[in-house]
Amino acid sequence: MAYNKEMADVENLDTLFLAECKNLHKRISCDFIGVALQKFHHPDVNWPYVCGNTNEKYKHVTVRYGKGIAGKVIATGSDMLISHFPENILGKSTDYPIMLAERLVSAYAVPIRVNGVPKGSLLIGYRKEHPIDGDQFYKVKEAVENMEEFLPSYFKN
Amino acid sequence: MELKSSIQASTYIIQAQEEEIKRISNELHEGISQHLYSVNTGLEFLHSALENPDLKSYVKELAAQLNRTIQEVRLLSVELYPSSLSTLGLVAAMKSYLKQFTSTFGVIIHIDTIGHEQFLSESNQLAVFRACQEALINIAKYADTSEASLRFIWKDNILKIEIEDDGKGFHLKEILGNTRCKGIAAMKQRMAMAGGDCQISSEEGKGTKVSLSLPFQR
Numbered sequence: 001m002a003y004n005k006e007m008a009d010v011e012n013l014d015t016l017f018l019a020e021c022k023n024l025h026k027r028i029s030c031d032f033i034g035v036a037l038q039k040f041h042h043p044d045v046n047w048p049y050v051c052g053n054t055n056e057k058y059k060h061v062t063v064r065y066g067k068g069i070a071g072k073v074i075a076t077g078s079d080m081l082i083s084h085f086p087e088n089i090l091g092k093s094t095d096y097p098i099m100l101a102e103r104l105v106s107a108y109a110v111p112i113r114v115n116g117v118p119k120g121s122l123l124i125g126y127r128k129e130h131p132i133d134g135d136q137f138y139k140v141k142e143a144v145e146n147m148e149e150f151l152p153s154y155f156k157n
Numbered sequence: 158m159e160l161k162s163s164i165q166a167s168t169y170i171i172q173a174q175e176e177e178i179k180r181i182s183n184e185l186h187e188g189i190s191q192h193l194y195s196v197n198t199g200l201e202f203l204h205s206a207l208e209n210p211d212l213k214s215y216v217k218e219l220a221a222q223l224n225r226t227i228q229e230v231r232l233l234s235v236e237l238y239p240s241s242l243s244t245l246g247l248v249a250a251m252k253s254y255l256k257q258f259t260s261t262f263g264v265i266i267h268i269d270t271i272g273h274e275q276f277l278s279e280s281n282q283l284a285v286f287r288a289c290q291e292a293l294i295n296i297a298k299y300a301d302t303s304e305a306s307l308r309f310i311w312k313d314n315i316l317k318i319e320i321e322d323d324g325k326g327f328h329l330k331e332i333l334g335n336t337r338c339k340g341i342a343a344m345k346q347r348m349a350m351a352g353g354d355c356q357i358s359s360e361e362g363k364g365t366k367v368s369l370s371l372p373f374q375r
């Protein structure tokens with residue numbers, strides 16, 4: 001029975017995350033939203049929840065630690081802004097697979113923490129160059145706060 | 158005469174670069190990875206010896222971070238130099254690279270092999286491997302497609318490879334006239350150095366096909 005309860009929690013979590021993504025999508029009308037998250041009881045990070053995707057590539061992507069926008073955000077615990085991909089980026093464009101996969105030009109990502117430790121990242125992106133300012137920062141942080149509230153149940157053990 | 162010596166010079170540069178890359182890859186794998194493993198063992202020991210639950214969970218988090226770093230160093234090492242070329246051969250090394258490629262870019266590559274794999278020298282294997290890598294990465298960067306195919310055709314005295322996508326394609330003449338096409342230029346040069354050839358065909362909206370060929374002695 002414990003197993004079933006766990007499964008129910010995970011399903012519930014899916015609904016919560018997707019609702020949070022869709023809500024944010026509406027509020028800031030960006031082109032793409034993605035949540036990168038460490039897998040349940042596993043060190044790998046992938047993209048379980050997305051919104052506004054144009055293909056299914058994200059399903060096969062494993063985020064590399066310290067690489068790309070989500071990997072860097074998780075490794076450093078700080079926000080990251082890319083204003084005009086692939087110009088002025090650190091490293092090669094191939095270090096940013098989600099930007100390539102969804103053809104994003106501007107993006108902003110913040111860490112999602114559990115007990116202060118970054119376990120994931122919320123990313124918003126645009127396919128044309130788009131300024132990302134205080135209003136979006138604020139709404140993204142708000143969504144992250146909500147996510148951080150229901151996330152601990154997923155990682156508790 | 159001048160042309161010939163400039164080709165020799167760039168051949169030398171490519172070889173020197175490959176040797177350096179191989180050295181760094183080895184250093185990462187044999188040196189740094191091993192050191193990180195021993196730190197990891199130390200952390201495991203600390204974790205079991207500690208009683209304070211806060212410290213315990215802190216050490217556990219450190220160990221998790223260290224494990225991700227070990228994994229990343231391993232990936233970086235393989236990315237720099239596929240040591241499986243000499244142990245497992247070209248096709249197996251390519252298959253293992255494709256797994257890595259798909260989990261990085263989300264692009265699925267259908268591989269298929271016709272005929273039996275033949276012996277190639279390590280430098281020729283590497284030339285083919287690097288050319289395939291360049292073609293595949295171009296697909297991830299520019300083709301805007303979720304799938305592509307890679308075919309090895311082993312004949313009596315020649316290996317042919319076709320890498321095909323049905324993505325965006327590009328205007329060959331326009332792009333190749335551009336001096337910034339270092340990837341394609343290097344791909345052609347590597348294949349030429351190995352005694353083979355590299356042809357590219359592409360059409361806007363129709364996709365791209367890279368054809369490599371490499372004669373060999375049995």
Ligand SMILES: Nc1ncnc2c1ncn2[C@@H]1O[C@H](COP(=O)(O)OP(=O)(O)O)[C@@H](O)[C@H]1O
Pocket residue numbers: 291295296298299300322324325326327332337338339340341342365
């Ligand atoms: N599979 C492909 N699909 C679409 N465009 C491609 C493909 N391969 C190459 N190109 C085009 O050819 C150009 C040159 O490629 P390359 O010489 O590898 O340089 P780079 O990868 O550094 O841009 C690319 O900028 C791109 O416009």
Ligand SMILES: [Mg+2]
Pocket residue numbers: 291294295340341
């Ligand atoms: Mg290239």
